[in-house]
Amino acid sequence: MRALLAATRPTRRDITRHPWRILAAVLLIALPVFAGTWLWSHGYSEEQATRSLEQRTEAQLIGGSCTQSIDGTASDCTPSAQPATVTQQELLAAHLPEGFTAEMRYQDWGTGSHDGKQIHLAVQQRASGRMPPPGQIWLTSAAADALHVRAGDTITYSPQGSRPDVELRVAGTMPGYTSVVAEPALLAPADLLNEPEMPGSATWSITGPTAFTWQDVQALNAVGFTVRAQDVIDNPPPTEEIDPAFRYQGYLYPTPTTDWSVQIVTVAGILLVGLLALLLIAPVFTIATSRMARNFALMSSQGATPWHIRLAVLAYGLSAGVIGATLGAVLGVGAAAVTWFLHYPTWSFAVPWLGVLGLWAAAVLGSTLASLLPAVVAARASISAGVQGAAPDRLLTWRPWMALGPVGLLLLGLGVFGARFFVAATTLQFWSPLLALVTVILIAASAPAVVWGLGRLGARAPLPTRLALRDAGRQSMRSVPALAAIIAVLAIAVGVQTHLASEEAREQALYAATYRGSAMLLAPDIDPETAPDERSIEEVVATAQQAVGPSQRIDLRGVRFDPESAGQREIFLGSMTCDSPDDSSMCLYLAREDRVTGPFELFGGSLFEASPEALDLFLLDDAARSRALAALDTPGILVPVNFPASELPVREVEFNHEVGDLDVHSETVLPTIPVLPELAPTMLLTPPALREVGASSDYLGTVLLTEQPLSAGQRQEIARQTSEDTVGTMISFTPLSPLSGWWSVALAGTLGLGVLVVVTLVQALSWQSVRRQFALLDAIGAPPGLPSQVSGAFSGLLALAGTVCGVAAGTLGAWLLTSTTQLHSSGAVLSTGTAGYFLPDWRMQLILLVLTPVATWAVGSLFHRRLGELEYRET
Template sequence: MKTWFHSWRAAVRIARRDAWRAKGRSSLVLAMIALPILGVSAADLTIRSSELSVSERMERGIGAADASFHDPGLGGVPVFQTPAGDNVYPAKDEENAPWPSGPGDPTKVIPAGSRWISDTQGAAKLTTVHGLLQTDVRELKADDPIARGITTLLDGHYPRKADEVIATSAFLEQSGLSLGSTVSARNFDRPYRIVGSYELPDSLDAAQITALPGAFLAPYGKAAEKAGALAPGSSTSYLVQHAGGFTWNDVKEINTKGISVVSRAVQLNPPADSEVPLYQRPDWRSFESSSGADAMVLASLATVVGLAMLEICLLAGPAFAVGARRSRRQLGLVGANGGSRSHIRAIVLSGGLVIGVAAAVVGTVLALALTLALRPFLEDFIGQRFGAFDIRPLELLGIALLAVLTGLLAAIVPAVTASRQTVLASLTGRRGVRSTSKVLPVLGLVALLIGAAIALYGSVVTDQFAIVAGGSALAELGVVAMTPALVGLFGRVGRWLPLSPRLALRDAVRNRGRTAPAVAAVLAAVAGTVAVATHTASTDAQYRAEYTASLPHGAVSFFQMEEGGRDVPAVADAVQRYFSVETRADVSRVSVGKPGCPPWGGGDGCGQYEVMTPPANLCPMWVPTTDGSDPSEKFTPEQRRTMIREDWRCAQTSGGGGLYVDGGLLVGDARLLKVLGIEDAAASRALADGKAVVFSKPLVAADGSIGIKQVTDMKAAEKASAENKPSPGRISRVPAHLVTGDPKTYGLQVLMSPETARAAGLRTVPVGAYFSTDALPGSEQRQKLDAELATLGAGIDLTVEEGYVSDDSIFLLALTVFAGLVTIGAAGIATGLAQADAEADLKTLAAVGAPPRVRRTLSGFQCGVVAAMGVVLGSVSGLLPAVGLRLTEERQQIRYHEQTIAEGWGGDLTPPYVPIVVPWETLAALLVAVPLGAALLAALVTRSKGAVARREAT
């Protein structure tokens, strides 16, 4: 008894034999389906292998310890923490109470009988072959069993003495040092010998050295600060081993003593949210992704997968159609011997099934092999070592089933078409009279109109990107459905073309079954590219308009805030030596306290200064209150909006932005005005007359002077700030000249000469210099300067104003190249199928005496025609989603701007600029270069001579 199983088994055998005979066509379709499967499977293997398990994360974080104890720096008060230990807050959070601070001592809460080691981390500027390198420094007994897994020794041995260190391979590469080299920190005479190299499995790019505990750093940086090796900021944690580990109850008990804990047992078995005290606080907000966000990600992923499958089906479908036509005699014999239409459909569908299964197997096997072979390169690329090579069979099986499904979908239409042919037409090779569907274009036009309306509604009425994207996708599918009819319209152009392009165009119109899918595939690729390119170009134009320059174009500046600016003269000379400098303006800053104090007043004996705003010039919304409340809350939104628009005390000037200038005050001469492009003769005369040049009107008092307060007692200042009182200090009055007109000052608010500063009792130290240049420095000049700065070892903040530099030019080029490759590939596939399908026509041309070059030019024009039609339709289709998204963004930004102004919170009063820019260069490359390139490539790879064959016997 014959069943459906026997029929399908026979159909699969026939399809497998037919695929083996037509190796070229089968390989082409297999590659189209297998390549996406290869990419997705390799990505799945890479992502899953790079996702560490809890045990692997704990091993890389705390080694073999049961827990890591940390001091959160909250003065030892009881704390609440998350189970992961990444968020720690005081258990008692009283409103308006100062935030607790101060060190705690984790060693006092480590249970008796435990074994522990310390892990101290900080940073230092270390000497290298090239100069100095900012490097992470760690103190850890890395060869202790507790620390097993934190580091991986690559060469040499772990430190055994206090003057030995090991270094990561990234540090050795960046520093130019090697095993056996010596290294030291700036201002720290003690050298260390590098005895080994290692890597951090979680951070392969980290530049770090590790020494024994107490050899380089000290807890809280006290000894290091005394030695002058490091800036404060090192921190210590304690890796603890304890019998039985630390449960969540143990962690909460330790939290009551002001210490946070990262426990292995808690990570492996986290408590319920109801058992976490921090989660019960009313002000706690969880930042985990919502189900809506997860749904959006899944929807986006499904859309990408669906479009990829559509693209493959559009390209592979014509190949199955041509295969069915090439096998029409075989299919006719099946019908002549009693086979039904279902048997013929099964044979053609089996072709898709066979190639789909083969593509799934090939893609999955290649993904496994390539991921294993490229594992070291992938680890270096993502910057961390994999955990176990994680193979998820169900996920790979699901990806493989996509290949099978794609093959079946691509073969559906050819199967139905082949089953509708009569036995006589199949045996004689006659195609009969074929007509295109009149319903499909109508449905496509309806989908286009509805999709455009939805996209327009989403961009003009609502602010939902999803609505715009959904409407644009529906409109694009409508254009795809209209493609056969649009191809027919293109055929009307053929009457004005020469012979070869006219034949190519008429062939494309006559064989819409293979032309329309290829054109639709090109359309989809080009539409996506044009949409992204248009949105990117428009966003880039907006960023260019919003760009705030740090300096005038071509100007250079540098600052050294620390160490009393001791390297400023040498750096300024180096800049002037390597760059084409027109004007140099050296500047200083006001320093309060002992020499070498930083401007922020850190350390003993160091203070701060501020340029005071007279009480009468303070904006009413910003006047401090005695109870610490927000002063703006006593005004209505209308009052706030009125003050921002009309009160000069509350208005923001365009002179802001640019570089950060400490306190807005610099000490220099008129050359700084020249570098900044401020042409004001009165300002230059005011500097010479001993006045401070002021660019901010609220700073100038009624008597025409400015006040500069020097605060030396920082503890008293902190106390006054906590009590919302003015900080105590000595105030110096300096006569001022106010520059009107709101010039662009690039962060500068006050400029005074050195003589004026001395007369006011202000001590100054060098801080940097400004330069105007003849031309922007090139790469070679920058490299020479960087090399000299490295030898100086100065902590320099160098700025070269190059103007707005777009980061999207390479991206747009990559998009254009991608669309070009897809277009040429789709057009090439259509051309190859056309040649296979129209071989009889080409032989007829040769038989009637057509020159040999006709074959080559016809092939080129066939490819170019498909590419040109797809590019034209895709360019038009791609503009709709881009314009819709930009209109939506404009509505959102304008609404936010109006809301900000209405509520009176300040900001720029100018409405946001949200342009729509068409990337004409990208469109020109797609419309001209891509079809021309596709045509030339097809013409070059096509043989100009073909054999003349006799007519087949029927």
């Protein structure tokens, strides 16, 4: 113990005497811990608040008699022909064990309105536990923000169906997704008969003096209830007591994850984030180690072993980690508590102490590991050179181990390039986190070679540039870690951005080849209970037209899809399947993976009516449009030009709950007319075809075909404006992923700012050691402005080397992960690749390769600027 204290005494003394030197490391560690602790604590409190609304034992009436899985997620109930004569509360009371009681929990969905604003609102009614006073409501924070209300305001809740509206006073806000009222604001238990058909959803919370058993569950199953009992889940019955159909259903018997590839990719992603964080904080410890080289040499001369030197350096990382992690955790929990009580003053704040402790420990461990490499370097330093002030970090000669990183990157690139010819692009993209992790490791290993190469350049360059390049190799403890961090972060960020941009460019190109332009879709909700009337839709359409600017209005008609179609018939196109090798043409059609999602796929319709206006949505040449218009007067189905079948069945079906399948009541076979674009997944029925199958054509919604594409920000603002006019209107846009304009510029600006911060941090931390060097230059008559020029050149060249290598590595990695167009042996296209749409963003490259080095050079030149007479003995 005495040896440990003695070994770490120089480091501890340096920390106490020069606290500002460790401040950078503390902040770099504290900031991510602060953010992680804040978000984790806030999310954990929301989760605990939501769980407080849950019960250990819940029952729900299905009707008749039931059998179920242990956890109640799967069940089968035989309906009863007996009419309802008692309430659910009375039925439960008659079949619950002695001493048990049941309390109704009623879940309802409807509309909340206040001062002309309306939203969908999910409300839970409770009789006990955490709930507001009678006649009041706890609104979720999202609902309160949407309605622009606060405590004390009054809202109108309109339940589904024909039930009357309810006036509720806002008692405050709550976390989660479901608002809460007190019983009997929406429904009294005495009004709930023994029948499952009712608006909303009623469950019963069961409590009692003992644990609920499997026999108790079966007793309630016999009278039509399904039960979720945590006591039964924790202590499951023998398998032979469970119905064979449900013995292995539900989350009680989960299938173990045996997909080792998913586990490897997940671990690789976590390690990648951790490694990038280590690279970002490593310069702090390497520069500190270089600054204390003379102290370590003196320790060695007095008998300290290499292990003692390593302990001294690791103590620096450990101290920074403990201080930074503690500061971040305390401030994070405090900030989460403040924001929590500001939003939810009546709800308790919960801290995930185990998670906070784990995050704290991970930060301390990461900080200590970041100081491991400089610890090894310091322990191997020469005693005589260190006593004289030399730092153990000079890369003056080439060493064989420097080739490991560049050679590894070359082999990795060749391996991925060769795999493109034998492995599907989706497989390579699946393994991309692991490839990125290996790439970052090799980039970090390549940084010494890059720094050594910089030291060999500039033989004929101006003096400040020559000195800066020389210092890059002679002070590698500050240049190598910074360069490794810059290259690694830029490579990952640029690679991801370029890959996503290629994917987006392909989607945009395919959409533009199928549909005429960007579109805004307005449609009534598929739920008839919340769907607005035609007058309300017209008001929304008028508002939307003003918001989007010049546009073409297209109303779509067809057969609506009813999600609550139990016991009702539904008309839809017969399913297309590939059941045998004889269906090779249909198999190829169904195997196409790059079909474009357009306006029709986002509407709630089972059949769409073809019309001249609907055809305006497609990009059709004159011949195809003429054929399509001519076909509107005959029964048929408009399909894509490569559709393989000459006819399709249109079926009228009804879901049979007893057998769990569809009953086909009628079937009409109609000819297909191939006129739509190749990548359109939509099929349209002509008006005579709809009449032939006996379907009535209803209004499905409106499409506004805009003249100019709408950015992501415009879409959000337009959707917000129009959604406030009425509840029950679905608003969506196509294409689904719009070109986001300047988002790559914002990303490049953020990355450039990060490079500037890293290089500035390196300059600030190495101020003392570099100052000695410039004092020697002053002593031999160097011009007064030379130190400033050298600092600027060093910063600019370090940033330029990092951005060039990082952008090149990221761009090359994104190109290696592009996909090529996949063809069937017959020549049919299966999917369109992204290789033809690969185009690096020139704006990002301009910011990173030009503006960032220039800005870094300008900031670096502010260091070591002399304004007065030279002081030659400033050492």
